[in-house]
Amino acid sequence: MRLFTAEAMRLADQKATQIGYPSLLLMDTAGRKVARALLQAYPNRRVVVLCGKGNNGGDGLAAARWMRVWGCEVEVYAAEGQQGDAKAMRQALESHKLTIRPLTDWQPTPGTVLLDALFGTGLNRPLQGFYADLVGKINQSGLSVVAADLPSGLPYVPHVEADLTVALAALKLEHVFYPHRAACGKILLAEIGMPPEALADESLPELLTPQALHALLPPRPGNAHKGNVGRVLVVGGYPSYTGAPALSAIAAYRAGAGLVTVAYPQEAAVVPPLEAVRLPVAGWSHAALKPAKAEAVAVGMGAGPSGKEAAKAVLELGLPTLLDADALHSETVEEFAGAGIPTVITPHPGEAARLLQSSAQEVAQAPLEAARTLAERFAVTVVLKGGPTVIAENGRLAVNTTGNPAMATGGMGDVLSGVIGAFLAAGLAPWDAARLGVYLHGLAGDLLARVGMLAHELADALPQARKQLAQGQVRPYWH
Numbered sequence: 001m002r003l004f005t006a007e008a009m010r011l012a013d014q015k016a017t018q019i020g021y022p023s024l025l026l027m028d029t030a031g032r033k034v035a036r037a038l039l040q041a042y043p044n045r046r047v048v049v050l051c052g053k054g055n056n057g058g059d060g061l062a063a064a065r066w067m068r069v070w071g072c073e074v075e076v077y078a079a080e081g082q083q084g085d086a087k088a089m090r091q092a093l094e095s096h097k098l099t100i101r102p103l104t105d106w107q108p109t110p111g112t113v114l115l116d117a118l119f120g121t122g123l124n125r126p127l128q129g130f131y132a133d134l135v136g137k138i139n140q141s142g143l144s145v146v147a148a149d150l151p152s153g154l155p156y157v158p159h160v161e162a163d164l165t166v167a168l169a170a171l172k173l174e175h176v177f178y179p180h181r182a183a184c185g186k187i188l189l190a191e192i193g194m195p196p197e198a199l200a201d202e203s204l205p206e207l208l209t210p211q212a213l214h215a216l217l218p219p220r221p222g223n224a225h226k227g228n229v230g231r232v233l234v235v236g237g238y239p240s241y242t243g244a245p246a247l248s249a250i251a252a253y254r255a256g257a258g259l260v261t262v263a264y265p266q267e268a269a270v271v272p273p274l275e276a277v278r279l280p281v282a283g284w285s286h287a288a289l290k291p292a293k294a295e296a297v298a299v300g301m302g303a304g305p306s307g308k309e310a311a312k313a314v315l316e317l318g319l320p321t322l323l324d325a326d327a328l329h330s331e332t333v334e335e336f337a338g339a340g341i342p343t344v345i346t347p348h349p350g351e352a353a354r355l356l357q358s359s360a361q362e363v364a365q366a367p368l369e370a371a372r373t374l375a376e377r378f379a380v381t382v383v384l385k386g387g388p389t390v391i392a393e394n395g396r397l398a399v400n401t402t403g404n405p406a407m408a409t410g411g412m413g414d415v416l417s418g419v420i421g422a423f424l425a426a427g428l429a430p431w432d433a434a435r436l437g438v439y440l441h442g443l444a445g446d447l448l449a450r451v452g453m454l455a456h457e458l459a460d461a462l463p464q465a466r467k468q469l470a471q472g473q474v475r476p477y478w479h
């Protein structure tokens with residue numbers, strides 16, 4: 001499944017028409033789906049539909065007609081000047097003898113549900129004047145609001161704050177990235193009959209879905225033993241950061257690793273889980289790490305100022321490696337890529353900014369671009385953590401669809417490193433290990449989803465998340 005921009009959506013629309021699919025049919029189906037979703041969410045309420053003059057307004061006019069046909073009480077307020085399909089929808093609605101009032105006449109009426117069909121993907125500048133005031137009035141009305149495709153005004157300010165948004169044909173950036181996603185309320189994706197060919201654009205970012213991720217889960221063979229399902233070496237820790245490598249180790253086991261070894265400075269009081277092999281080292285060196293039995297390494301968690309040195313020792317092992325936290329330095333990443341080692345880096349926006357020599361704010365504002373640039377510049381697989389996390393590798397992008405703000409606590413990143421490390425050790429390519437790891441980590445967070453949850457609790461929820469994914473029980477947030 002792909003993530004669309006407004007422009008990509010316009011092209012998909014064009015493509016559908018080119019291959020012979022009538023655009024009026026798309027609009028009518030869009031209207032019907034929006035009407036149905038609204039009535040399911042708010043049964044037995046009087047509905048007020050607010051329509052703009054573009055195609056989003058056309059969807060609203062179609063929705064109003066379907067609700068009328070189904071015998072619902074519906075009032076319509078619309079801008080003047082519809083063209084093409086939207087004009088046809090206006091005529092179709094008028095033929096059902098429903099009065100269409102001017103948009104300027106609308107006043108909030110308690111108890112009604114609003115259908116916001118003012119603007120969708122066609123908005124190319126912030127709302128001003130009458131429309132900005134109208135959006136203010138909608139938001140202050142306290143009425144329940146269902147948005148057709150997008151809350152009107154997005155991606156700019158002001159915009160409608162919806163309770164439910166029915167995304168049409170595909171999810172757009174605003175349905176996925178915060179803070180815009182918050183303005184959508186609950187999100188439902190409505191299939192409107194768009195020919196699949198029109199939506200298949202490989203150049204767009206992939207949205208991680210349970211179906212796609214399910215296929216990546218490493219099988220657990222009947223004759224599995226701890227030596228053939230993936231062994232992970234966790235390298236990190238410092239006298240003042242003893243928890244990080246221990247959390248990564250727990251997470252690696254919880255994600256299915258057969259054996260986890262934790263290498264840490266002997267002067268640091270790291271307490272690895274009972275199940276892990278301990279490897280206290282007198283100083284970071286290749287020789288000190290060599291005894292560890294592993295197929296992949298995760299390095300940098302809690303390594304403090306010794307992160308660079310620790311990574312250098314890991315480099316000589318030549319194993320697929322995840323570089324996190326204190327191992328995330330330009331020279332280090334370049335060395336791993338230069339040595340041809342399959343490498344995943346897991347920066348948060350601050351660390352990404354350090355690698356890109358920009359600011360955390362710039363990275364957070366344009367995460368897709370930042371991740372893509374990092375992957376190009378360093379020739380590694382990038383996991384840029386955020387709301388949501390973006391994965392990039394060699395020109396391709398993926399966007400995670402699990403996870404929640406309660407996960408914004410210390411140690412969550414260490415857990416993620418352990419999870420991805422486990423999948424690298426199980427033999428997954430960096431692109432697959434990163435996507436599966438990020439998805440599962442977020443899914444475990446969603447199973448708990450309460451502010452105050454701790455990183456080790458999330459790690460403990462990983463087996464349940466994995467089981468749900470394996471059994472096809474995961475419902476994405478847009479269902």
Ligand SMILES: NC(=O)C1=CN([C@@H]2O[C@H](COP(=O)(O)OP(=O)(O)OC[C@H]3O[C@@H](n4cnc5c(N)ncnc54)[C@H](OP(=O)(O)O)[C@@H]3O)[C@@H](O)[C@H]2O)[C@@H](O)CC1
Pocket residue numbers: 009010012013026027030052053054055056057058059118119120121122123124125126127128131148149150168169
């Ligand atoms: N893609 C698909 O497959 C399908 C798409 N569908 C639907 O179409 C929607 C996209 O429709 P769209 O392109 O007509 O744009 P839309 O959001 O209605 O707004 C355009 C209007 O707004 C106006 N306008 C713009 N900025 C403005 C401003 N700041 N202040 C004031 N006015 C402003 C602009 O006027 P102009 O800029 O030309 O002056 C124009 O009149 C999409 O979200 C979905 O709901 C479905 O029907 C089925 C299949």
Ligand SMILES: [K+]
Pocket residue numbers: 056116117118119120147148149150151152
């Ligand atoms: K809208």
